[in-house]
Amino acid sequence: MSTTTAVERWYSLRIVSILLVLLIVGYVGASAYLWIEQRELIFFPSRDIRETPANLGLQYEEIWVPVGTRDPTWLYGWWLESANAATATILYLHGNDLNIAGNLDRIALLNRLGFTLLAVDYRGYGKSGGEFPSEIQMYEDADAAWNYLIKERRVDSKHAFIYGHSLGGAVAVELALRHPETAGLIVESTFTSIPEMAKTLYWMFPTDWLLNQxxxxxxxxxxxxxxTLFIHGTADEEVPYTMSEQLFSAATGPKWLTLIPGGGHEDSASVGETLYNRAVLDFTQNSAMGNRNNGIRVTQ
Structure with a gap:
């Protein structure tokens, strides 16, 4: 072997070694960034309340819910009374971005269906106090809203439903576990877990190990x-509807599943309005009457 060839091989091996080290350092660095910044990659709160129910001609009351013991503050929300005092009440929990104003259309639709609604912003969202949100904090906020509904508004838990959209559905599931006295749970466009969602975007990282949210x-x-009623649009490009099918299959209590053909992540209620309305009304009426037959699956 000539001296020139040996030198060339040495340089080639050195370059490969350097590239490998840089690749490892980059991977570790990216993994560290994902772990450190995960909350900023999950939550996208907005402080700007651009619309209220008044913009849609609906009567409402601004409410404030106390939350927190170590660092007490207030959650901001809306109370929309139904014209029919005998109808059920819904605690509405929104997803990871914007605030209750970004969910106004769905809130208004539910109110027009005849429900009284309590919709609140988590800490860090809208006019609510607190800093940047977290999973544990969101669970605490939902619990505070439930207590306000039952204790301050004196709503009978047998007529109180929990409704969660997207990430709010995961919050609603936790709340329903804490308060099994609720009349029922509605979960719309919700994922199975954040790590499973992250695998589609960050497939090269060990998200099961890295994510604590x-x-x-x-x-x-x-x-x-x-x-529990699961609702999902079949054209949802953010959370695949198969995740609702997984949730439905794993649930062991009374359960219903409604898939909205052509419904996206945000517009299933309007795209499939008739099917959506029927599913919500049938579910709440059946639950209120104590009908707990499960396995009912509605697709159209």
Whole structure:
């Protein structure tokens, strides 16, 4: 072997070694960034309340819910009374971005269907106090809203439903586990868990190990005993509707599944309005009457 060839091989091996080290350092660095910044990659709160129910001609009351013991503050929310005092009440929990104003259309639709609604912003969202949100904090906020509904508004838990959209559905599942006395749970466009969602975007990283913001709704399904309605649009490009099918399959309590043909992540209620309305009204009426037959699957 000539001296020139040996030198060339040495340089080639050195370059490969350097590239390998840089690749490892980059991978570790990216993994560290994902772990450190995970909350900023999951939550996208907005402080700007651009619309209120008044913009849609609806009567409402601004409410404030106390939350927190170590660092007490207030949650901001809306109370929309139904014209029919005998109808059920819904605690509405929104997803990871914007605030209750970004969910106004769905809130208004539910109110027009005849429900009284309590919709609140988590800490860090809208006019609510507090800093940047977290999973544990969101669970605490939902619990505070439930207590306000039952204790301050004196709503009978037998007529109080919990409704969660997207990430709010995972929050709603946790709340229903804490309060099995609720009349029922509605989960719309919700994922199985954050790590499972992350695998589609960050498939090259060990997300199961890195993420401590988990919102693992799937793992909680076997423990859930309250009547539950799962709603999902088949054209949802953010959360695949197959995740609702997984949640439905894993749930062991009374359960219903409604798939909205052509419905996206945000617009299933309008795209499939007739099917959506029928599913919500049938579910709440059946649950209120104590009908807990499960396995009903509605697709159209």
């Amino acid at each position: 988990r919102f693992d709704a799937l793992a909680k399904m076997p423990m859930l005993r309250v009547p």
